[in-house]
Amino acid sequence: MxxxxxxxxxxxxxxxxxxxxxxxxxxxxxxxxxxxxxxxxxxxxxxxxxxxxxxxxxxxxxxxxxxxxxxxxxxxxISFRKILLNAKGMFSEIYITGNQSIHGYVTAVMNDFFVFYSPIYHSVMISMRHLKYLVPYNANVTPYSLSSEQFPLKPTPLTLARTFDQQLRKHIGQFVVLDLGENPRKTGVLKNVDLNLLELADASGSSVFIHYDHVKTIHLP
Structure with a gap:
């Protein structure tokens, strides 16, 4: 009830x-x-x-x-997890951080994060604790009026971990963008994840440390 x-x-x-x-x-x-x-x-x-x-x-x-x-x-x-599962494959708007929301589809729901496929950012891994809201669109609406050929519902599959922490560790050594790139110091090569701190090498090669709790999203450019 x-x-x-x-x-x-x-x-x-x-x-x-x-x-x-x-x-x-x-x-x-x-x-x-x-x-x-x-x-x-x-x-x-x-x-x-x-x-x-x-x-x-x-x-x-x-x-x-x-x-x-x-x-x-x-x-x-209703529950948060049930809504995310029901939203899979439905064009939606989500708000995470910054001054703009992003549009696309929920493609996977894991233990404490989900994957959102966007025409702009492609596959974004999002910590559930940082989703502010989700707005589903009508079934006949597509992002930016793109055709299914231009924006496929089944993107290239990712190898996903069960938790957001484990997923971050899978990307050690890769060039990543955190929090949709709102802060240029949150873009770089992920060097390490240790003691709840992520170490990024920024554009100058300097190390930037970010606490795990403040990482909202991660995607590969």
Whole structure:
């Protein structure tokens, strides 16, 4: 059964890590994720990033009836992992870090990370703890109106580890981009992973150390 949050079916405003002022109708509320509907899109927001949730009175935002959720039956309980599994192969928008979201498909879900295939970044390995929200699109929508030939649903398969830590270690010695390249010092050759610290060699060859907990994504350019 669905968890009965006191603001369920109310118009609310969310403040989440890195993004403020998301408004809509609170459609569903699980143990580790909530669903917000803004009249056009569904926002699946992991609760770990929820900073504030408050009711708002906005006469311009009224939604009659209960929209059909794109994944699970409305009365089923929801969970973060279940949403990621259901999102596999469905064109979606996700927000991780920085000033922009990325678009593509969830292609694999592992223990504590998932793989997201984007026309821009290709296969991105994303720590589950750093996903801020996921927005699924309609089934007939494709990224940037690309054809299946231009953007295949089945990208080149990756050799995946079970955990994000193990996956990072698989890329030791390779040129990697962390956190979608938002910081140039998070791009370089991954030299080592030890004591929860990643050692990168930057463009000048100098070592940069980054704590594991602050690594949100990794991809190979």
């Amino acid at each position: 669905k968890n009965q949050h006191p603001l369920l079916d109310s118009q609310v405003e969310l403040v989440i890590s890195g993004r403020a002022g998301i408004r809509g109708k609170l459609i569903d509320f699980g143990q580790d994720i909530l669903v917000l509907y803004n009249g056009i899109q569904f926002f699946y927001v992991p609760l770990i990033h929820l900073q504030q949730l408050r009711i708002v009175q906005d006469e311009e935002q009224t939604y009659s009836g209960t929209p059909e959720l794109p994944f699970e039956p409305y009365n089923d309980s």
